[in-house]
Amino acid sequence: MAPNFLSRKLRNFMHLDKIDLALLDSVISKTRTVAAHVDLISEGEKPSDVHLVLQGFACRYKILQDGRRQIMAYLVPGDICDLHVFLLDHMDHSLGTLSTCEIVDLPRTVVLELLDRPNIARGLLLSTMVDEGTLREWLVNIGQREAEPRVAHLLCELLARLRSVGLVSDQKYTLPLTQVELADTMGMTPVHMNRVLQSLRRKALISLESNQLTVLNSKRLESEAGWNPNYLHLRKVAAAAAE
Amino acid sequence: MAPNFLSRKLRNFMHLDKIDLALLDSVISKTRTVAAHVDLISEGEKPSDVHLVLQGFACRYKILQDGRRQIMAYLVPGDICDLHVFLLDHMDHSLGTLSTCEIVDLPRTVVLELLDRPNIARGLLLSTMVDEGTLREWLVNIGQREAEPRVAHLLCELLARLRSVGLVSDQKYTLPLTQVELADTMGMTPVHMNRVLQSLRRKALISLESNQLTVLNSKRLESEAGWNPNYLHLRKVAAAAAE
DNA sequence: CGCCCCGTTGAGGAACGTCAATAAGAGTGG
């Protein structure tokens, strides 16, 4: 059976007992495969389910009148979106896949079931707060850092987040994104994104080919990025990674 | 007695009965005055209270190693921050005043009391989701828009938010911020901020003197900004403004 | 009066965007 990325993630925050883990396993039993570049829900629609990503990359994004797109968050395996989304009567942004994904749709009743377990509830609320902290960090990143440290910061973040759910080995992870998508994430043009990646490669900080990203020199990459992982609130990273 | 900006704000989202309103009034009875440019809580500290702003502007912000500052959110009268902040063991950003403020510190017990009232709870959760939506919109704003529409967008947002708590009349509101602070909000330099404001004035879209901002031509300002208020989820703006 | 903060303005430079062309690879149908 595929690993339960949701419980992996929550265990970064809270201890989960057998009942919790069994519930989390049952919840992810009904997955569906979604092709790349498909919306899970679009701006303006009424939210129905909470979405959970078990494989692949999804994102939140918004499209402006002139066609420009801003990607505002990545959802990677274990990530859940908008616990309280049922309160809203329309989505103010869209949710879509970037790569092929395995998705679980959680209807309201199942979410309430999860929130009935105190430690799961605390874990989910903490995850939500971390998502918010991540969003703030992205704002800082785009608002204050120049292109190269900005991209370096994103790559550091993904290293930490994917490691926390066991998706990093040998400083390497799968980054199933095109340079256009990365550019739309970082608020820059694809051309400039390309040049920044070239530069990071030339400095031997990373390698990136066929969607495999390797951090060759994490110390220098982190210093270039001004990296500080405190906003991820990962207290038990090493333990979780070892499982 | 000073108007209860918290109930004004929540009434944009939910109907509140007399008991709700009385509770909200009792909760804001013990305010304190905080001078401008004082931290309510700093990055790294352990959160103790939830903060509620009743007067003035406060903000969330982060300072980078090189001294650059990014302001990530404004808190205006009626705004409350981080309902669930007690879950975190350290702040990943700071909270400080921008102008002189009236602040209420809500200890955990009082927050729980508020959450016991279903409609207040829904209103508070909705506010939280709107805050998140606002943060996302700021990311879009900084990531995708050039300086002038970016600033225009901020001014439109403040017009809508302040109007929703009754702080706008004649398209005019108090904006107690320096150009340096506005620049740190928008991810640009104070010099450029100044030039953008000049340009908006020259086009007769706004006037801004001694902290009084007047929107002279909201239609054109909104079109310049690409303004779409859907992320504020304000369903009853007109009614609230009329009270 | 003098100081400091804030707003304003100018000149020059760096970062990033735009436009355009080419290459390289993946999938498709013949």
Added chain:
DNA sequence: CCACTCTTATTGACGTTCCTCAACGGGGCG
């Protein structure tokens, strides 16, 4: 297996936005 097409990555030349540095003026306040 090859021709074809489409997407993605790459590179160059050039333009624009925004930043940097610097100077000056005005108002509030001790």
